[in-house]
Amino acid sequence: MIKFILNGKEVETVAPATVRLIDLLRDDFQLIGPKEGCGDGECGTCSVLVNQLVQNSCLIPIGAIEGAEIITIDGYCNTEQFQLLSECYSEAGAVQCGYCIPGMIMASEALLSQNPHPTEEEIREGISGNLCRCTGYNMIVDAIDLAAKKGDGLW
Amino acid sequence: MVTKAIASYRMKSLDETLSQLSKEDCQLIAGGTDLMVQRKSPRGAPGRFDKPVVFIDHLKELKQIYRVNQDIHIGACCTYSEMMEHHLIPNILKKAMKEIAAPAIRNRGTIGGNICNASPAGDTLPLLYIFNAKIRLRSAKGERAAEIRDFIQGPRKVDRLKDELVTEIILPEVPEVQPYFVFEKVANRRADAITKISFAGSMRWDEGRIQDARLAFGAVGPTIVRAADIEQKLVGQAFPLNDKVIDGIVAEFESLLKPIDDHRSTGVYRKTVALNLLRHFLEVRA
Ligand SMILES: Cc1cc2nc3c(=O)[nH]c(=O)nc-3n(C[C@H](O)[C@H](O)[C@H](O)COP(=O)(O)OP(=O)(O)OC[C@H]3O[C@@H](n4cnc5c(N)ncnc54)[C@H](O)[C@@H]3O)c2cc1C
Ligand code: FES
Ligand code: FES
Numbered sequence: 001m002i003k004f005i006l007n008g009k010e011v012e013t014v015a016p017a018t019v020r021l022i023d024l025l026r027d028d029f030q031l032i033g034p035k036e037g038c039g040d041g042e043c044g045t046c047s048v049l050v051n052q053l054v055q056n057s058c059l060i061p062i063g064a065i066e067g068a069e070i071i072t073i074d075g076y077c078n079t080e081q082f083q084l085l086s087e088c089y090s091e092a093g094a095v096q097c098g099y100c101i102p103g104m105i106m107a108s109e110a111l112l113s114q115n116p117h118p119t120e121e122e123i124r125e126g127i128s129g130n131l132c133r134c135t136g137y138n139m140i141v142d143a144i145d146l147a148a149k150k151g152d153g154l155w
Numbered sequence: 156m157v158t159k160a161i162a163s164y165r166m167k168s169l170d171e172t173l174s175q176l177s178k179e180d181c182q183l184i185a186g187g188t189d190l191m192v193q194r195k196s197p198r199g200a201p202g203r204f205d206k207p208v209v210f211i212d213h214l215k216e217l218k219q220i221y222r223v224n225q226d227i228h229i230g231a232c233c234t235y236s237e238m239m240e241h242h243l244i245p246n247i248l249k250k251a252m253k254e255i256a257a258p259a260i261r262n263r264g265t266i267g268g269n270i271c272n273a274s275p276a277g278d279t280l281p282l283l284y285i286f287n288a289k290i291r292l293r294s295a296k297g298e299r300a301a302e303i304r305d306f307i308q309g310p311r312k313v314d315r316l317k318d319e320l321v322t323e324i325i326l327p328e329v330p331e332v333q334p335y336f337v338f339e340k341v342a343n344r345r346a347d348a349i350t351k352i353s354f355a356g357s358m359r360w361d362e363g364r365i366q367d368a369r370l371a372f373g374a375v376g377p378t379i380v381r382a383a384d385i386e387q388k389l390v391g392q393a394f395p396l397n398d399k400v401i402d403g404i405v406a407e408f409e410s411l412l413k414p415i416d417d418h419r420s421t422g423v424y425r426k427t428v429a430l431n432l433l434r435h436f437l438e439v440r441a
Binding site for chain 2: 016017018019020023027036039040041042044047050053054056058059060061063064107110111125126128129130
């Protein structure tokens, strides 16, 4: 039995330890915010926070997260920080098809919580593990920059 | 599909982990960033592991970074992010780690995993060869240390017994003042890209003479390439190096390096770039 904290609640599972976290989240917990793009750690749309650090849930065997605190977009969307990021993403026109966005938002949160006033270079580095096939990234960079400015003190 | 579940262990301490390894042949999982790709199953099914798995990346004993005299000890399960934030890690290694993957992978991938996966494209390896890193292994029976160049034998092949675990990487005698260092990684893009060719070099000179020179190439053969005999020819040469000496060293590596074609690059490209990086490094003036 593996126990961990999922979006603030203690949960447990009897699934085998080498099942991927992405599958456990989507299939067993019905949290379909994190998407599976590549399944190889390369696209970032499966990103979640593990003990506040952004990680790819497609690479995590669930046996490794015993006791950890996992936050997915489904839980994060109830926060003030999410509200602001969401507004800034729409203001900057940073969302087109939306497939990359759950991961982009988690990467944005991870970046801003460590570095509330990132430079453009640091923003690009922060989302460098997240692929977007629609926007060309510039609008996403603008959105994060806008959130950092408007959210002064929030992170 | 019914898959027979394999046993899995996540022990509280290193000693309990070693005792488990002494009982049966197990698959160690650190960050899993190499293994979970290599052993990927169809969605929802457990990974394709054929022996019991043992998780180790939570073990505190494997996460320490400390110094003993001039030696820097790095716990095998330190992640890239942890090392990049630590004051004892040499800057040149931090620079190489910054070029590995992207933040999400750097928050999971470990130095022990990079070494034990033993890919010739592993990005910590050229520098670890240059630091003459030692690999410290432990089993329930005892402890030993191996030179990295002996420990790594080929892609995914290391000199590890089934009951052993890599506990630490030791960088011996790291001087306070670092020599002139470069690390260059050539890949398709800046993030999440596997190395086509990499080069690390270090050189120390004093009063116009080379005291020490070390050169290492990644992804040009089954293991990292370093050649002590060629390096030795640089020692005692006047600094800055003259064109004749540089041409000579480049020619030596031209016959030594035999990179192959694969899906990431061609042998010809790899060799040309490797020799250009070498030449550029040797041309340093100050
Ligand atoms: C998208 C992506 C991008 C990547 N980019 C790069 C890159 O730019 N550069 C690069 O070098 N690598 C890269 N990698 C590869 C990988 O992230 C690294 O090699 C990482 O350091 C592996 O560490 P891990 O802890 O995740 O290893 P794991 O997958 O847990 O283990 C790898 C192997 O090492 C063994 N092992 C691990 N720890 C120990 C130990 N303490 N004792 C004995 N055996 C052990 C395991 O049993 C396994 O055989 C990338 C991977 C992905 C998915
Ligand atoms: S699905 Fe995990 S990184 Fe692409
Ligand atoms: S908005 Fe479509 S992939 Fe990013």
